[in-house]
Amino acid sequence: DILHCIEAWGPDEQRRAYEAIARFERDGLDRLQIMPGASELCGFLDARQISRRGLITRNVKDAVDLFHQRFGMKFVPALSREFRPYKPDPAPLLHICSTWDIPPTEVIMVGDSLKDDIVCGKRAGAFTCLLDETGRYGPHDSLPEDVKPDFMVSSLPEVLSVLEEHFDLAPVSVAESRI
The missing domain is CATH 3.40.50.1000 (HAD superfamily/HAD-like)
Structure with a gap:
């Protein structure tokens, strides 16, 4: 579980990891679809x-x-x-x-x-x-x-x-x- 894993890291590593995840999520917002x-x-x-x-x-x-x-x-x-x-x-x-x-x-x-x-x-x-x-x-x-x-x-x-x-x-x- 990446979120729990990240919480165990130091503050700088956490910040970089959350920034990387946020970039992927922002890119995904354009393709957001509703589940059938x-x-x-x-x-x-x-x-x-x-x-x-x-x-x-x-x-x-x-x-x-x-x-x-x-x-x-x-x-x-x-x-x-x-x-x-x-x-x-x-x-x-x-x-x-x-x-x-x-x-x-x-x-x-x-x-x-x-x-x-x-x-x-x-x-x-x-x-x-x-x-x-x-x-x-x-x-x-x-x-x-x-x-x-x-x-x-x-x-x-x-x-x-x-x-x-x-x-x-x-x-x-x-x-x-x-x-």
């Missing part, structure tokens, strides 16, 4: 009046701000790399739960990293859903118990099914129920 299915997932949540959605990323705040501007989706809180400690520590997710004044047992952490996202969610006591688009983690049953997510999907649209099948979601609006 993200708009549909947010629309699904909006239709059910589920407005609480947070973001925990190892990207810098500038990338998060650009994401919000470019794609019109808002995640509050949106915790970037500047929030410490980093995931897999549960602190970022616990901070979001505290901000929302709800227990972690009422939250689902969806992420594409077993060692960061899922471990963070499990340590916080939340439900977890691993997004494994390429199948790199193998079958759900093959994962070690200490990192096994509650759910595993291969695309964001599959998260809709997980939410509908396993959670008591807020009712749809009256206008939508008449359609």
Whole structure:
């Protein structure tokens, strides 16, 4: 984990390393894209009046701000790399739960990293859903118990099914129920 590794270095080495990372990230901002299915997932949540959605990323705040501007989706809180400690520590997710004044047992952490996202969610006591688009983690049953997510999907649209099948979601609006 490069971020944890850098923290062990001296101040000058840290500064140079963070500057190099920042250069790569600035270059990447021009190519920033939304993950397939993200708009549909947010629309699904909006239709059910589920407005609480947070973001925990190892990207810098500038990338998060650009994401919000470019794609019109808002995640509050949106915790970037500047929030410490980093995931897999549960602190970022616990901070979001505290901000929302709800227990972690009422939250689902969806992420594409077993060692960061899922471990963070499990340590916080939340439900977890691993997004494994390429199948790199193998079958759900093959994962070690200490990192096994509650759910595993291969695309964001599959998260809709997980939410509908396993959670008591807020009712749809009256206008939508008449359609």
